[in-house]
Amino acid sequence: MPPNTLPTSIDPREETPLSYEVPLAPGEKLPDLPDRTIAAAGWPLWEVFVRQRRGLSHIHAGSLHAPDAETALQNARDVYTRRVEGVSLWVVRSDDITASDPDDAAELFEPFGEQPYRHATFYEIPDEVGHM
Amino acid sequence: MEQAERFQAIVDAEDKIEPTDWMPEEYRKTLIRQIAQHAHSEIIGMQPEGNWITRAPTLKRKAILMAKVQDEAGHGLYLYSAAETLGITRDEMMRLLHTGRHKYSSIFNYPTLTWADMGAIGWLVDGAAITNQVMLTRSSYGPYARAMVRICKEESFHQRQGYEIMLTLCRGTDEQKAMAQDALDRWWWPSLMMFGPHDAESTHTEQSMAWKIKRISNDELRRQFVDMTVPQADYLGLTVPDPELRRDDATGHYAYGEIDWDEFWTVVKGDGPMNRERLEAKNRAWDQGAWVREAASAHAAKHPAHQHRSA
Numbered sequence: 001m002p003p004n005t006l007p008t009s010i011d012p013r014e015e016t017p018l019s020y021e022v023p024l025a026p027g028e029k030l031p032d033l034p035d036r037t038i039a040a041a042g043w044p045l046w047e048v049f050v051r052q053r054r055g056l057s058h059i060h061a062g063s064l065h066a067p068d069a070e071t072a073l074q075n076a077r078d079v080y081t082r083r084v085e086g087v088s089l090w091v092v093r094s095d096d097i098t099a100s101d102p103d104d105a106a107e108l109f110e111p112f113g114e115q116p117y118r119h120a121t122f123y124e125i126p127d128e129v130g131h132m
Numbered sequence: 133m134e135q136a137e138r139f140q141a142i143v144d145a146e147d148k149i150e151p152t153d154w155m156p157e158e159y160r161k162t163l164i165r166q167i168a169q170h171a172h173s174e175i176i177g178m179q180p181e182g183n184w185i186t187r188a189p190t191l192k193r194k195a196i197l198m199a200k201v202q203d204e205a206g207h208g209l210y211l212y213s214a215a216e217t218l219g220i221t222r223d224e225m226m227r228l229l230h231t232g233r234h235k236y237s238s239i240f241n242y243p244t245l246t247w248a249d250m251g252a253i254g255w256l257v258d259g260a261a262i263t264n265q266v267m268l269t270r271s272s273y274g275p276y277a278r279a280m281v282r283i284c285k286e287e288s289f290h291q292r293q294g295y296e297i298m299l300t301l302c303r304g305t306d307e308q309k310a311m312a313q314d315a316l317d318r319w320w321w322p323s324l325m326m327f328g329p330h331d332a333e334s335t336h337t338e339q340s341m342a343w344k345i346k347r348i349s350n351d352e353l354r355r356q357f358v359d360m361t362v363p364q365a366d367y368l369g370l371t372v373p374d375p376e377l378r379r380d381d382a383t384g385h386y387a388y389g390e391i392d393w394d395e396f397w398t399v400v401k402g403d404g405p406m407n408r409e410r411l412e413a414k415n416r417a418w419d420q421g422a423w424v425r426e427a428a429s430a431h432a433a434k435h436p437a438h439q440h441r442s443a
Binding site: 042043045062063064065067068070071078079082083099102 | 150152153199202203206209210213216222223279282286428429431432435
């Protein structure tokens, strides 16, 4: 898979070739284990958002695999809030997120950098006027 | 600007590389290998400590140990997620671990023989891990660096609880103190080996440093660890098992003896005391969990449209 595509869920029950060579130490022998197909679950990826406390928005914390939304929420609680990092959780299927194209970043965001007049500091107000 | 130049410019500017950015294929492969093996280490690292959960001396120690082992699972999950952003699947990483084609830290191929080993692991092994991981919070790959920030916050608890176990033993009976010394004797050298071969023999270091995957060399990290840890051993009243260890007053650093590199390579190549058992236990756990995964998948298939209220 090229590095500029986000991984999508595949069916791991189908044996896929390894994506890269695994180097061995000089003189190393592989352990005497069969190279069996692991019966994996192939669960989809979910993105986890945590609201740290009331008054703040949910912020992306990370991701995890789960078979459904309910299990994703339970797992998100164990993986991302073991130290009361949140009071509320969102989980969203990663596949359902539409992201901006990184190649468009310059076109999308840079024009705003040329518009300083959108900022309060662009305007000079005499000190006598006081705080504004 | 050419892709490769733009990539290196981002790295040189101390900015982060993110999953959708162009990156050299070697950078991607190096990171997959490093992050996946880091994740495997967290997961296999649950075994030596899990070994003592049922035999913890008090309910408090048992609760702490369970929380710590659960943290290790969590750390493994953060790291697997980070590796997946590079285009490898979770299941492929599992397969690489289960078939022995991916390594994990050799430190977990040593046995945990006494309760004091829970102290020594927290203090020394997690201490060595923190030294390495603090550096990795500044790694050039965004998802890896972010996972490290999270992990470092939690590792601090691990190291402190380990040191507190050692402190309690050292303030206890002669027998308890002897147990603490024995644990230090067995874990000291393997902990120093965690930093890897000498810089001169480390093949990947130079490129990893240029890409800012790695920021500090193996020998420099090892020196930081020794300088930090020896005074802590002194406070416990324990003796570091190295007759050549001495403080150099001119530099303020400790000089220490040579690591047994034959032992290091023996364990790396799979012939350490516990290599076989760790891998078998991991495979067994995976196989025995198959029915849980199947049941969860079946449940999800039967209830395709679970709706949840937003918070």
